Amino acid sequence: MGFKSTLALLLLSFSFAANADVDLTEADILGSWKIDAESLHSDARDAKELDTVWTFKNDGTMEGVSSDSQAHARVGEFRATINYRIENGKMIKQAAPGRSRNETCVAIEKDGPKMVLKCSSVYFFMTKK
Numbered sequence: 001m002g003f004k005s006t007l008a009l010l011l012l013s014f015s016f017a018a019n020a021d022v023d024l025t026e027a028d029i030l031g032s033w034k035i036d037a038e039s040l041h042s043d044a045r046d047a048k049e050l051d052t053v054w055t056f057k058n059d060g061t062m063e064g065v066s067s068d069s070q071a072h073a074r075v076g077e078f079r080a081t082i083n084y085r086i087e088n089g090k091m092i093k094q095a096a097p098g099r100s101r102n103e104t105c106v107a108i109e110k111d112g113p114k115m116v117l118k119c120s121s122v123y124f125f126m127t128k129k
Contacts, residue, residue, distance in 0.1 A: 052065065
């Protein structure tokens with residue numbers, strides 16, 4: 001096999017390894033997570049910073065609290081509780097409070113207290129509190 005073919009196979013294998021999902025367990029997710037930013041892109045390009053905390057409880061509920069300190073914000077704090085579960089290393093959660101539709105979220109990266117979670121088409125960049 002030539003040098004170019006070997007190099008191409010090596011680069012291809014790195015790209016698959018970099019995009020592999022990380023299996024989640026209940027223990028991984030329990031507790032409070034600060035949502036540092038959300039983005040449509042996995043590299044955090046055009047990310048929007050958030051002041052949000054998600055708290056995952058062992059009863060299968062997640063409480064989300066978002067704060068907005070801007071002077072013209074309609075609501076200073078928004079609080080909602082949704083249901084979630086971990087199945088086959090992925091999180092299945094309600095798409096919105098009071099709705100029956102669920103969405104599947106996968107951990108793209110997990111390194112100590114840092115995690116990138118992809119839900120539908122949004123990437124959440126999170127830090128364990």
